[in-house]
Amino acid sequence: MNAASSGPRALTLRILRSSPTEGIAPHWQDFHVEEAEGMTLFIALNEVRETLDPALQFDFVCRAGICGSCGMLINGKPGLACRSLTRDLGALITLAPLPVFELIGDLSVNTGKWMRGTAERLETWIHSSQEVDLTAVETPMEPELAEAIYELDRCIECGCCVAGCGTLRMREEFVGAIGLNKIARFRLDPRDERSDDDFYQLIGDDTGVFGCMSLLACHDVCPKGLPLQTQIAFLRRKMAASGA
Amino acid sequence: MRIIYTDVLVVGGGLAGLRAAVGARRRGHDVIILSLVPPKRSHSAAAQGGMQASLGNTVKGEGDNEDVHFEDTVRGSDWGCDQDVARLFVHTAPQAVRELAAWGVPWNRIKAGDREVIMDGKRVTLTEGQAAHGLIAARDFGGTKKWRTCYVSDGTGHAMLYAVSDQAVAESIPVHERMEAVALIHEGGRCHGAVVRNLVTGELTAYVAKATCIATGGFGRIYRVTSNAVINEGIGAAIALETGAACLGNMEAVQFHPTTIFPAGILVTEGCRGDGGLLKDAAGHRFMPDYEPEKKELASRDVVSRRMEEHIRAGHGVKSRFGEHLWLDITLLGAAHIDGKLREVKEICQHFLGIDPSRDLIPVRPAQHYSMGGIRTDARGHARGLKGLFACGEAACWDLHGFNRLGGNSVAETVVAGMLVGENMADFVESAAGELRVSTALVRACLDAEQAKLDTLLHGNGTESGAELMRRMQDIMTDKVGIFRTGELLHAAVEELQGLLLRSRRIGLRTRRPGGNPELVTAYRVQKMLKLALCVAYGALQRTESRGAHFREDYPRRDDASWLKRTLATWQDDFQTLPTLAYEALDVASMELPPGWRGYGARNAIEHPATAGRAAEIDAIRSAFGHADRFTVQQALMPFDHLIPARFRGRNARPGETS
Numbered sequence: 006m007n008a009a010s011s012g013p014r015a016l017t018l019r020i021l022r023s024s025p026t027e028g029i030a031p032h033w034q035d036f037h038v039e040e041a042e043g044m045t046l047f048i049a050l051n052e053v054r055e056t057l058d059p060a061l062q063f064d065f066v067c068r069a070g071i072c073g074s075c076g077m078l079i080n081g082k083p084g085l086a087c088r089s090l091t092r093d094l095g096a097l098i099t100l101a102p103l104p105v106f107e108l109i110g111d112l113s114v115n116t117g118k119w120m121r122g123t124a125e126r127l128e129t130w131i132h133s134s135q136e137v138d139l140t141a142v143e144t145p146m147e148p149e150l151a152e153a154i155y156e157l158d159r160c161i162e163c164g165c166c167v168a169g170c171g172t173l174r175m176r177e178e179f180v181g182a183i184g185l186n187k188i189a190r191f192r193l194d195p196r197d198e199r200s201d202d203d204f205y206q207l208i209g210d211d212t213g214v215f216g217c218m219s220l221l222a223c224h225d226v227c228p229k230g231l232p233l234q235t236q237i238a239f240l241r242r243k244m245a246a247s248g249a
Numbered sequence: 250m251r252i253i254y255t256d257v258l259v260v261g262g263g264l265a266g267l268r269a270a271v272g273a274r275r276r277g278h279d280v281i282i283l284s285l286v287p288p289k290r291s292h293s294a295a296a297q298g299g300m301q302a303s304l305g306n307t308v309k310g311e312g313d314n315e316d317v318h319f320e321d322t323v324r325g326s327d328w329g330c331d332q333d334v335a336r337l338f339v340h341t342a343p344q345a346v347r348e349l350a351a352w353g354v355p356w357n358r359i360k361a362g363d364r365e366v367i368m369d370g371k372r373v374t375l376t377e378g379q380a381a382h383g384l385i386a387a388r389d390f391g392g393t394k395k396w397r398t399c400y401v402s403d404g405t406g407h408a409m410l411y412a413v414s415d416q417a418v419a420e421s422i423p424v425h426e427r428m429e430a431v432a433l434i435h436e437g438g439r440c441h442g443a444v445v446r447n448l449v450t451g452e453l454t455a456y457v458a459k460a461t462c463i464a465t466g467g468f469g470r471i472y473r474v475t476s477n478a479v480i481n482e483g484i485g486a487a488i489a490l491e492t493g494a495a496c497l498g499n500m501e502a503v504q505f506h507p508t509t510i511f512p513a514g515i516l517v518t519e520g521c522r523g524d525g526g527l528l529k530d531a532a533g534h535r536f537m538p539d540y541e542p543e544k545k546e547l548a549s550r551d552v553v554s555r556r557m558e559e560h561i562r563a564g565h566g567v568k569s570r571f572g573e574h575l576w577l578d579i580t581l582l583g584a585a586h587i588d589g590k591l592r593e594v595k596e597i598c599q600h601f602l603g604i605d606p607s608r609d610l611i612p613v614r615p616a617q618h619y620s621m622g623g624i625r626t627d628a629r630g631h632a633r634g635l636k637g638l639f640a641c642g643e644a645a646c647w648d649l650h651g652f653n654r655l656g657g658n659s660v661a662e663t664v665v666a667g668m669l670v671g672e673n674m675a676d677f678v679e680s681a682a683g684e685l686r687v688s689t690a691l692v693r694a695c696l697d698a699e700q701a702k703l704d705t706l707l708h709g710n711g712t713e714s715g716a717e718l719m720r721r722m723q724d725i726m727t728d729k730v731g732i733f734r735t736g737e738l739l740h741a742a743v744e745e746l747q748g749l750l751l752r753s754r755r756i757g758l759r760t761r762r763p764g765g766n767p768e769l770v771t772a773y774r775v776q777k778m779l780k781l782a783l784c785v786a787y788g789a790l791q792r793t794e795s796r797g798a799h800f801r802e803d804y805p806r807r808d809d810a811s812w813l814k815r816t817l818a819t820w821q822d823d824f825q826t827l828p829t830l831a832y833e834a835l836d837v838a839s840m841e842l843p844p845g846w847r848g849y850g851a852r853n854a855i856e857h858p859a860t861a862g863r864a865a866e867i868d869a870i871r872s873a874f875g876h877a878d879r880f881t882v883q884q885a886l887m888p889f890d891h892l893i894p895a896r897f898r899g900r901n902a903r904p905g906e907t908s
């Protein structure tokens with residue numbers, strides 16, 4: 006922890022304010038708070054709301070870095086606000102809502118709508134024709150395979166990769182790294198009966214895996230450290246083979 | 250007037266609500282889910298450690314079955330639970346895990362052969378048989394006789410929630426997000442749906458339904474220090490209370506989790522101790538064996554939390570600028586285990602404490618964690634006092650947990666209750682009682698009443714600050730209605746909370762816009778949350794005994810003779826400042842497991858007069874059925890099959906068990 010010899014820092018939170026429902030156009034507004042030990046952006050933003058502007062909009066749920074609600078641009082880079090410690094940032098911190106998603110107001114965006122759309126479009130559930138007998142002993146699975154599936158299942162739908170993606174800013178229908186990762190997840194899962202041809206139907210064009218420019222901004226910003234780079238490359242090879 | 254009609258309205262998009270919705274949808278009914286946030290953000294996602302179900306796959310789970318799980322749950326509850334419900338639950342839990350497996354949850358699986366684990370601070374080798382290879386694994390958790398907690402690393406709730414949420418998408422169930430139920434529509438003891446506020450635009454809509462299900466989770470945020478998400482404010486329970494017809498059960502039964510990181514209150518899973526982690530004090534001494542020689546770190550949560558606070562009081566806490574804490578030591582588990590099975594814990598330690606738990610000790614202290622109390626229902630999840638209203642998950646007092654919930658029994662409850670309540674709601678909707686008979690005049694009156702309340706807040710001349718009342722309430726609850734309770738403290742808490750409730754009727758706002766206004770949201774929620782806080786504090790004041798998580802220093806014994814009963818709180822008149830309390834006796838004569846010692850914690854209960862008689866009766870039944878199988882004996886002791894929907898009645902197969 007900091008040796009606070011010179012007293013606590015004065016922080017400036019420069020926040021991009023707006024309210025589409027009330028026709029308030031985006032503009033920057035500065036708020037000043039005194040830094041406290043162990044302060045996160047969750048704590049700082051709540052302090053602003055409690056003491057300076059009770060109308061400030063933002064989304065936090067778990068405040069523990071696991072639910073994916075609090076993605077925003079922190080000094081221009083997508084990240085989870087709740088687990089960003091102010092001590093790792095300068096005294097001037099700019100905060101803006103994630104781009105690509107529909108803006109609700111201030112730092113709040115509608116990731117839910119986007120994610121539901123992705124789930125419907127990519128059918129992100131196990132496709133199985135088998136009727137499962139719930140009282141029977143479950144079908145075995147290799148322990149390593151279960152762990153590999155979980156590795157890809159850890160996506161928290163925070164939208165950071167979406168906000169960081171160059172392709173998505175130009176091509177709205179692009180499924181993004183998150184969508185490609187989901188396909189990789191279900192493709193790996195033996196309980197899902199879909200074949201590569203089925204997956205090709207979903208992502209075998211330039212709104213899918215062939216639209217990706219592989220600049221990998223997504224990989225660098227994913228707060229869960231998902232292996233997006235290897236998964237995208239792998240899928241591209243598989244889909245190229247499937248389409249050939 | 251905006252009205253939306255549906256067969257089934259599910260308020261809450263966490264595990265319980267989603268699973269109930271899928272069940273009712275598959276029976277062919279129209280279902281709409283409401284949620285404050287996108288469903289995958291619900292707090293179910295935060296469950297780390299796992300889900301209990303007696304699969305008995307692992308070598309340390311051998312011999313496990315419904316009976317063992319049942320006994321652990323009843324003992325854990327300190328005999329406060331409803332034993333019928335506990336039976337229903339332990340019977341259905343294995344089916345729930347297997348259903349989730351089919352839906353894609355990547356449960357950790359057993360690897361045949363030798364493996365090193367840490368038990369009681371020592372390295373031990375376990376050997377899993379070939380036949381178990383690839384089956385669902387389980388870890389140890391507090392208060393259980395067997396290793397029964399199925400898990401997905403320490404992201405169990407996340408994996409479960411995503412699987413169930415995606416099933417809801419597969420069933421094309423609409424989820425109306427950022428929508429908050431602010432009142433129930435009801436008349437003459439029948440619920441007809443809810444008045445719902447759009448959190449973005451501020452608009453009110455009436456959702457009219459044949460069956461309404463509240464699955465809004467816990468209310469931890471009435472406390473200042475809690476592991477709960479910021480949206481766990483209990484509004485679902487509060488609107489049921491405000492009907493004056495439905496009631497809340499055992500609100501004073503609040504669980505404190507031993508290990509939340511200090512001072513942020515973020516949880517690190519019980520799996521840390523289940524996997525071999527130890528609790529240590531300022532001197533680096535492992536103190537739990539001194540207090541609980543038998544179960545040590547793995548006694549039930551209420552016991553461990555109390556022992557920790559006791560140890561701090563005795564002067565053994567670690568002093569820091571934020572106050573005192575203890576240490577959780579998982580360094581002995583090794584980096585490989587932590588990287589694989591405790592990765593969320595690792596991330597939390599990194600991001601919030603700047604430490605590496607494979608090398609450093611984790612500063613922890615107990616914090617509010619779980620609400621055993623909630624909307625009182627019958628074993629079918631139907632709310633007492635209000636037909637057509639159902640409740641499941643943490644929002645409900647179905648009463649699986651009594652006065653203390655076992656770790657891993659909650660996410661299990663959410664899906665199990667969701668499975669059962671989904672069917673039960675479908676049955677109700679298909680019955681004559683489920684017919685929709687509601688006048689638009691009633692709907693309009695409900696909408697108008699809610700709009701008037703919001704208008705008073707927005708345009709009235711109140712001067713109180715909602716945020717300040719909230720802060721004060723949270724302080725009172727944490728300081729005076731915590732782990733150690735006394736008549737004096739509780740009395741002061743009740744007085745102060747009543748004062749806050751009166752003040753909350755005069756809240757004024759700085760921001761007067763109707764939509765997207767967090768200040769307004771705080772204002773109307775704190776009015777409701779204060780009522781919940783009063784149910785907790787007043788219920789705790791009246792209960793002059795100690796049971797499970799409810800511990801009275803001035804009444805340290807469990808008193809079955811006077812208190813083997815459930816508190817029921819109602820709030821008939823909005824101008825009351827205290828809930829009306831009534832009590833529902835638990836029937837010892839029909840219990841499968843009559844009250845006794847839990848096997849950990851204090852051993853000083855005051856016996857219920859019927860206990861000895863029932864115990865003798867049970868012995869007689871057991872000897873009369875000497876050679877019968879366990880199912881037959883169980884049936885003779887406490888039949889419960891009639892409460893299970895037909896499709897879930899089958900017997901659970903286990904690898905080692907021939908039945």
Ligand SMILES: Cc1cc2nc3c(=O)[nH]c(=O)nc-3n(C[C@H](O)[C@H](O)[C@H](O)COP(=O)(O)OP(=O)(O)OC[C@H]3O[C@@H](n4cnc5c(N)ncnc54)[C@H](O)[C@@H]3O)c2cc1C
Nearest residue numbers: 261262263265285293296298299430466642643657659660
């Ligand atoms: C940090 C943490 C870790 C845990 N770990 C475990 C564990 O390892 N094992 C275990 O068994 N249990 C665990 N628990 C407990 C368990 O996670 C919860 O009890 C359970 O997930 C609750 O699920 P639910 O569906 O009842 O509610 P939630 O998941 O809380 O969902 C509530 C839903 O209701 C909605 N809602 C709330 N109010 C309204 C309203 N007024 N109008 C509309 N919608 C509303 C919310 O948007 C949300 O969708 C843990 C709890 C915490 C806090």
Ligand code: SF4
Nearest residue numbers: 170217218219221223
């Ligand atoms: S690598 Fe592909 S998905 Fe990732 S940011 Fe670049 S274009 Fe987007």
Ligand code: SF4
Nearest residue numbers: 160161163164166227
């Ligand atoms: S892939 Fe990573 S960055 Fe993208 S939504 Fe998932 S967790 Fe967030």
Ligand code: FES
Nearest residue numbers: 066068072073087
């Ligand atoms: S609030 Fe849940 S990830 Fe930040």
